[in-house]
Amino acid sequence: MEPAETSTLFQHVLRISRPWALGFSLLTYALGGGVAHYLGVTIEWGRFLGGLLLVFILLLCGFFLFETFELPLESAVPAPGEKPRRLSRIQALRISLILLTGGAALTALWIAQGVLNTVAFLVLGISVLVMLALSVPPLRLANSAYRDLLWGILFVYLIPAFAFALQSGELHTLLGFITLPLIFLYLASSLALSLEHYASDLKQGRRNMLNRLGWERAVGVHHYLVLVGFLLFPLGSLMGIPRSLLFPGLLGLPVGLFQIWQLMRIAGGAPPRWRLLMITAAATLVVTLYDLNLALWTD
DSSP states (O other), rough: OHHHHHHHHOOOHHHHHHHHHHHHHHHHHHHHHHHHHTTTOOOOOHHHHHHHHHHHHHHHHHHHHHHHHTSSSSOOOOOOOOOOOOOOHHHHHHHHHHHHHHHHHHHHHHHHHSSSSSSHHHHHHHHHHHHHHSSSSSTGGGTTTTTHHHHHHIIIIIHHHHHHHHSSSSSHHHHHHHHHHHHHHHHHHHHHHGGGGGHHHHTTTTHHHHHHHHHHHHHHHHEEEEEEHHHHHHHHHHTTOOGGGHHHHTHHHHHHHHHHHHHHHHHTTOOOOOHHHHHHHHHHHHHHHHHHHHHHHOO
């Protein structure tokens, strides 16, 4: 029985850590480094990997801070011979403070060594403020209708901007041209992924973008977000995105159209296939991100 009990506690910690979010941040962080590489900046790999570690610390600290105010004050008392199966609020807070201390120490070390330039420091500071606004009272915007937009800005713009600024010491319009369509696609994926839990979220009073719009309006907004997101790539080629990045940016379009078709069927009364929708919603964004990364790093 002991391994099963241990795995239960491990699964609880793993759920809080959100491995999918860390994997997604890896892709978006690599996007920022890829833009720097594409523009001819020499990548300093020690700084690149250290910045990625700092991003992971920031995200994990925010996740555990959020759970600090969700968990009970004390974990359930285990039976004799059993191990705890869940973290308590105090334990989650301790983990978040350890992560916060580690991130602050690394940041201070980089400042002392002159590694962290002014632009990267400002982007990192804004990222910390966004994460705190999402996780900590009195705002706790992760339970609000602004949650998805703030997550999109953090993951799809601020994290790549930090990676880029860490290498170049500045920001570039190309980064904005590439990340803006991805924010639209992120919001569309968030709407699609929230649809399965629409009724339970309403019942439990959880406020998010889907509940704010209502499912019927949200389905229409979802379609526009997908189409506008992919339309921004060819429009961006007229305003500064190199044409070599146009085709990779559009490779996820067939998956996005399939995602629209699935939601149209659900809205029309067809039995929902939630797992397939979840895979499609994630793939629309991940395929686009992967292809853009491949184009940027291999050019």
